[in-house]
Amino acid sequence: MNEAKTCKTCQLPEWYVTYYGDVKLDKEDDCFFCKHYEHTKDAYEIDYTSGKAEFEKLVEQSRGKGEYECIVLYTGGKDSSYTLYLMSQVYGLKTLALTWDNGFFNDINTGNIEVTARNLGVEHRYIRTDWDVLKHIYKNRLKSYGRFCNCVPLCFLYTAPVIYETKAPLVLFSSSFGQIASLAEINARIDTSTGKAVAPIGDIIKNMGAVPIKNAAMEQYYTMLLDLVVGDLPPKVLEEMKYLLGYVHKLMSVEDSLYVNPSVYFDWDMKQIINKIKEYGWKQPEDKGIYGHTSCIAERMKGYLAYKQNLINFDIIENSLLLRTGRIDIEEFNREIECTGFTDVEPEVHNLFLEKLDMTREELNDIIKNKLAIRSSIPEINTKNLECLPVDTNIDDLVEKLKRTYKTRLTI
Numbered sequence: 554m555n556e557a558k559t560c561k562t563c564q565l566p567e568w569y570v571t572y573y574g575d576v577k578l579d580k581e582d583d584c585f586f587c588k589h590y591e592h593t594k595d596a597y598e599i600d601y602t603s604g605k606a607e608f609e610k611l612v613e614q615s616r617g618k619g620e621y622e623c624i625v626l627y628t629g630g631k632d633s634s635y636t637l638y639l640m641s642q643v644y645g646l647k648t649l650a651l652t653w654d655n656g657f658f659n660d661i662n663t664g665n666i667e668v669t670a671r672n673l674g675v676e677h678r679y680i681r682t683d684w685d686v687l688k689h690i691y692k693n694r695l696k697s698y699g700r701f702c703n704c705v706p707l708c709f710l711y712t713a714p715v716i717y718e719t720k721a722p723l724v725l726f727s728s729s730f731g732q733i734a735s736l737a738e739i740n741a742r743i744d745t746s747t748g749k750a751v752a753p754i755g756d757i758i759k760n761m762g763a764v765p766i767k768n769a770a771m772e773q774y775y776t777m778l779l780d781l782v783v784g785d786l787p788p789k790v791l792e793e794m795k796y797l798l799g800y801v802h803k804l805m806s807v808e809d810s811l812y813v814n815p816s817v818y819f820d821w822d823m824k825q826i827i828n829k830i831k832e833y834g835w836k837q838p839e840d841k842g843i844y845g846h847t848s849c850i851a852e853r854m855k856g857y858l859a860y861k862q863n864l865i866n867f868d869i870i871e872n873s874l875l876l877r878t879g880r881i882d883i884e885e886f887n888r889e890i891e892c893t894g895f896t897d898v899e900p901e902v903h904n905l906f907l908e909k910l911d912m913t914r915e916e917l918n919d920i921i922k923n924k925l926a927i928r929s930s931i932p933e934i935n936t937k938n939l940e941c942l943p944v945d946t947n948i949d950d951l952v953e954k955l956k957r958t959y960k961t962r963l964t965i
């Protein structure tokens with residue numbers, strides 16, 4: 554990160570970050586995240602003894618309910634593999650592992666998915682995905698927002714029909730401590746001059762552990778709409794999105810089902826997690842950091858595109874948080890950042906990425922040049938798209954909701 558001045562503690566550059574806008578350093582060369590941390594250190598220490606008990610209460614409430622007592626959204630990465638272990642082996646719930654392939658899975662990950670689920674003895678289903686549809690979604694997101702990754706809402710969208718039909722009482726998605734705490738730092742609405750926030754980070758994190766599935770569906774619905782109501786999408790794509798969004802919409806009125814992130818409740822120690830899942834045949838890809846996304850070949854492309862557009866993306870916020878809170882040291886930080894691709898150097902996967910997306914180098918360079926990732930507002934709504942999608946609010950309301958979602962949610 555040698556192009557911009559960086560925070561002396563957490564290395565964040567003076568670039569754009571979701572919700573806050575441009576990061577500015579104070580006289581001591583500290584960023585507002587660090588200033589906030591200095592004031593509220595204790596709030597970052599989470600009490601996991603009560604957390605575990607709370608999680609076990611959720612497990613017991615779900616036992617005996619439904620065809621599956623829980624669904625694990627399973628990418629084959631370390632967090633979701635560990636969650637699969639937790640639910641099937643530690644708690645013995647009747648578990649369905651559900652995999653949505655984002656089209657960028659690497660070979661090691663495909664192997665991990667099969668082997669780990671089999672060794673855990675868990676029923677496993679793949680969601681069918683048409684690359685010819687998905688590629689247009691990624692491309693449209695790139696041309697509209699200067700980024701392509703949107704795996705959390707996309708995974709929710711594609712798995713929504715199964716979640717709805719099976720009515721599982723628990724749906725588990727998994728992220729690391731760093732991911733959840735970074736999201737909390739964005740939700741904390743930190744005052745950038747004083748470092749004060751709306752609530753202590755620990756409380757915000759706790760509230761992120763289990764949310765009604767209907768609330769999660771609403772959030773993912775608007776995040777997905779950000780991609781779908783702008784730009785030009787072929788009729789085939791809109792048709793499939795209409796079908797899938799219809800299920801997300803139905804989930805918005807489902808009671809008695811929770812969307813749960815287990816890493817809020819447990820001391821999610823990455824090294825211990827990796828050791829545990831290795832017992833079930835999970836393999837660590839060699840070119841990946843331990844905090845990064847082990848499943849995805851496009852990870853470095855994501856970091857590269859962010860760097861070129863002066864965007865601090867979610868992976869960087871996460872690693873800066875780990876450094877600031879002393880969970881990793883500067884050497885580990887540098888290694889992790891390198892693995893995220895957050896550099897000026899084109900990653901090896903660059904040409905394959907363009908080929909897969911059916912894009913030219915010029916098209917991508919134009920996006921980078923215009924810094925679409927840090928645009929101040931959403932692009933114009935395409936009413937042709939809107940007419941094909943299940944949207945029942947009026948356009949003014951919708952635009953307001955989308956503007957808010959864009960400002961607060963677009964972190965990757």
Ligand SMILES: [Zn+2]
Pocket residue numbers: 560561562563564565583584585586587588877
């Ligand atoms: Zn800092």
